[in-house]
Amino acid sequence: xxxxxKRKLLxxxxxxxxxxxxxxxxxxxxxxxxxxxxxxxxAMEQQASKPPLxxxxxxxxxxxxxxxxxxxxxxxxxxxxxxxYLDNRQMNGKVGFFVLTPLRLQGSDTVIxxxxxxxxxxxxxxxxxxxxxxxxxxxxxxxxxxLAPSKLYEPGPSTQQVIRQNLDIEAFRIESGLPLxxxxxxxxxxxxxxxxxxxxxxxxxxxxxxGYAFQWxxxxxxxxxxxxxxxxxxxxISRSKDASLHV
Numbered sequence: 001x002x003x004x005x006k007r008k009l010l011x012x013x014x015x016x017x018x019x020x021x022x023x024x025x026x027x028x029x030x031x032x033x034x035x036x037x038x039x040x041x042x043a044m045e046q047q048a049s050k051p052p053l054x055x056x057x058x059x060x061x062x063x064x065x066x067x068x069x070x071x072x073x074x075x076x077x078x079x080x081x082x083x084x085y086l087d088n089r090q091m092n093g094k095v096g097f098f099v100l101t102p103l104r105l106q107g108s109d110t111v112i113x114x115x116x117x118x119x120x121x122x123x124x125x126x127x128x129x130x131x132x133x134x135x136x137x138x139x140x141x142x143x144x145x146x147l148a149p150s151k152l153y154e155p156g157p158s159t160q161q162v163i164r165q166n167l168d169i170e171a172f173r174i175e176s177g178l179p180l181x182x183x184x185x186x187x188x189x190x191x192x193x194x195x196x197x198x199x200x201x202x203x204x205x206x207x208x209x210x211g212y213a214f215q216w217x218x219x220x221x222x223x224x225x226x227x228x229x230x231x232x233x234x235x236x237i238s239r240s241k242d243a244s245l246h247v
Contacts, residue, residue, distance in 0.1 A: 013227070022220075030216065031210070037209065053072040054073065055072070055076075058112065059110055073142050074141050077136075078102070078103060079104055085099055085162055085164070086165065091196055096119050097118065097121055099116045099195060100115055101116055111179055113148075114141065115146065117191075118198075119195055131194050132193060132194040134193070
C-alpha cells in the first residue's frame with residue numbers, strides 16, 4: 001500500500017513538472033512570437049518613413065524585399081483593359097471590390113500592378129462592375145510598395161474573369177501578357193475616380209501573443225500551486241490537526 005502511494009506521488013510529481021514546464025515553455029514561445037512581430041512592425045514603419053522611391057529604381061533592377069512598404073511616386077499610363085475587380089473585399093466594414101489596374105511606367109515597357117482602391121458593389125446586380133474612372137494618358141500616383149492582395153477562400157479553381165476572388169501575380173503575368181513586376185503598389189491619397197483608399201493598418205496580433213503568454217504562465221502557476229497545496233501543505237496541516245487531537 002505504501003509503495004502504491006509512493007508511485008502515485010511520483011506520477012503526480014512528474015505530471016506537475018511536465019505541465020508546469022510545458023506552460024512555461026509555451027509562454028516564452030508566445031513572448032518570442034510577440035517580439036518577432038514587434039520587430040517586423042518596427043521594420044515596416046521604418047520602411048514607410050523613408051523618402052519616396054523614384055521609378056527609375058524599378059527600371060534598373062531592384063530587391064523586392066528591400067523596397068517593400070516604402071513610399072513611391074510613379075508616372076505612367078494605365079492599361080485599363082487588364083483591370084481586375086477582387087470581390088468580397090472590405091473597407092470600413094463595407095463589402096465591395098479592390099480595384100487593380102496595371103500601370104506602364106513612363107519611358108519603359110515595365111508594368112506594375114496598382115491596387116488603386118476600393119469600390120462598393122451593387123448587391124442587386126452582383127455582376128455589375130462599379131463606375132470607376134480610369135484616366136487616359138500620363139498619370140502620376142503615390143503609394144506604398146506592397147505584395148499582392150491577400151487571398152480569400154475560394155471553393156473552386158481560380159477564374160480569369162474581370163470579377164474574381166483572388167489574383168496571383170505570376171499567373172496574371174501569363175494571362176495578361178504584361179511584363180509585371182513581382183510587387184504591387186497600394187495607391188494612397190484622397191478618394192477619387194470612384195475609389196476610396198482608407199486602407200486598414202496591418203494587424204500583427206501582438207497583443208494576442210501577450211495574452212496567450214499570460215494564460216500559459218498562469219496555467220503553470222496554477223499547476224504548481226495545486227501540487228504544493230495537495231501534496232505538501234494540506235498533508236502537513238492534516239498531520240498537525242491529528243497531532244493536536246491526540247494531545
